[in-house]
Amino acid sequence: MSAEVSPFLSLAVNVVLAMLSVGLFLALGRLVRGPSLPDRVVALELTATLVVGIIVVYDVATRQPVLLDVAMVMALVSFLGAVAFAYYIERGATR
């Protein structure tokens, strides 16, 4: 199913994947450094969105439109996770 992609588009895909990977490392740095619990939740949400972006780019690179379903479910789950984190932070977490 993986048809050929032209070298030009392949180069663009590789550049974008590199950008998103750098973004993942920046999000990891924020996750480790904190300093507060909401900062870490922001980093987790950023990670989820970057992963959705990586799935979409990979979907373009391999010409498999089925992967868009995965991206949709990933976005849904990350929203539920953010809501749950916000609920439990507001109901009495410590800094």
Added chain:
Amino acid sequence: MREVITAALLLVGGAFMLLAAVGVARMPDVYSRLSAAAKGNTLGLGFLLAAAVVHFGELGVTSHAVLIIAFVMLTTPVSAHLIGRAAYFIGVPLWEGTVRDDLRGRYDPDTHSLASAPAPSDTGRAPATSASDVGLGDR
């Protein structure tokens, strides 16, 4: 021609998502980090999905992409607001260069409801530099 448009949309989307990540890494407090992450990610993901639409040019992919874009545009501001509100409640300090905090003293710490009437002793212009200055006390 279609590949050029796809590559351009991919690069713009990747640049926006990278900028959002840089904003989360470099911004001074949690509220501005939230702002950078929410806006940059929504726009970047929209461009990436537009690239997928142009690349495939099929009805199924287009409907999926429109659904994902609509869903992300609906949920990202909501989750950003919820996280920011939770951070404000547990007293995460604002950036020390903050000049205005309209929420200061307006939240009821017990009922978590927002009062609309302005507090007479508070003009909302004092910079809140520590957690206890946010107006909720230590919780």
